[in-house]
Amino acid sequence: MEKTLYQIFKTFFKVGTLLLGGGYVILPLLQSELVEKKNWIDDDELCEYYALGQSVPGIIAANTAIFVGYKLKKTAGALAATIGITLPAFISIIIIAKLIEEIIRLKFIQSIFWGVGIGVVLLVFLAIKEMWKKSVVDKFTCWIFFLIFILSACFKAPPAALIILSIFIGIWIEYQKKIEHGESQK
């Protein structure tokens, strides 16, 4: 199928509309749209972009979309993909946000939100579990996890400061490795 900017936008708009309950369902969605229906990229490429999407800051679903968009039609394609994946979320919230101020006073709506709120806590737990499995792979990463957890939970440190701290730790350990490696070569 032709890769016009409009087609790219439309495809990601569709993916954005079907994304419900958190971004973790994006991989199967993209697989069916981009690989099977459109044949724009293959399975390996998609998995690579998905992995890359997790390796840069921001929302994974959007990152993956932008990587694919760029691959299809450079910066303009990336822009079309960005707008496509974002717009459904934007529109649906704008429509709902006005309404919600009114209906949130209704007792049964509050009860439903109470329930959904607890469902969300579970989804957050499941997300933590998934992230733990993928990220805490040895003693060192376990230390990082608890360091950041304690600084955030007990000391209310700003999240951005903690992310910057982790970036410095990452650079520092690689630098140390390089020095050790250099010395062992001498």
Add this chain to the structure above:
Amino acid sequence: MIYLKLFLEFFHIGLFSFGGGYATLPFLYHIADVQKWYTTKELADMIAISSITPGPIGVNVATFAGFKTAGILGSLIATTSVILPSFIIVVIISKVLEQFKHNKYVRSVIYTLKPAGCGLLAAVGVDMFINNINIPGMILLAGLFFASLTEKRDPLFYLGVSALVGLIAGFFNLTG
């Protein structure tokens, strides 16, 4: 200047949140503490609504929080600025993709960032658990948790079940 503040706050969320949809939550809770644009109770409602509306949850919550703070223009600014860092970073990385993939420093930073993102979210999870759940809520959460252990289900399954339980619990005044 509320719009500039919105731009800066949400740009920094897009720039520093790491590890997926819920990774924006630690930042949004931090904003609730510092800027007082919304309460943590309102944020919890926004997150619940964002989970059952189309789109990546991080974008939904940003739009919502922007709307809450400064109307439609606020939501436009919040959404654009939360996505802008992604756009810039991904386009730049796409241009140097091979170097990026094989760079040792990049790998090392990602290796430390992943558990850090997880630690941040865990702090939010504990906070949500301690501050927003009453006894009937704990029972519901425990039930959902055991259901999740038996088999992997769609997120919408948990949200649907918990909405239904909420509706029923409301009739018996258990929702606090």
